[in-house]
Amino acid sequence: MMTFENPILESKYVNEFGETIHMVMARDCEVYIHHDDCSNDFVKAKDFNFILSENEKIVIIHFIETSSRLIKFTY
Numbered sequence: 001m002m003t004f005e006n007p008i009l010e011s012k013y014v015n016e017f018g019e020t021i022h023m024v025m026a027r028d029c030e031v032y033i034h035h036d037d038c039s040n041d042f043v044k045a046k047d048f049n050f051i052l053s054e055n056e057k058i059v060i061i062h063f064i065e066t067s068s069r070l071i072k073f074t075y
Contacts, residue, residue, distance in 0.1 A: 009025040022035075024042065030044055031063070035052075
C-alpha cells in the first residue's frame with residue numbers, strides 16, 4: 001500500500017459499518033483516498049469513483065475543502 005512521508009494533512013473516518021476511509025493530502029498537494037471496502041490502495045481523489053453513503057461523501061468533501069484552504073494559505 002502507498003505510504004506518505006510527512007503528509008500535509010491526514011484524516012481517518014470510520015463509517016457505521018466499521019469500514020475506514022483514510023484521506024491524505026500528500027506533499028505534492030494531491031489528495032488520496034483509501035476506503036478499505038472499495039480499494040486495496042490509495043486512489044487520487046479525482047479518480048475515486050465508488051458508491052458512498054451521504055455521510056462518507058460529506059467527510060470526503062470536507063477533507064478536500066480543508067486541504068484546498070491549506071494550499072491557499074500556505075502557497
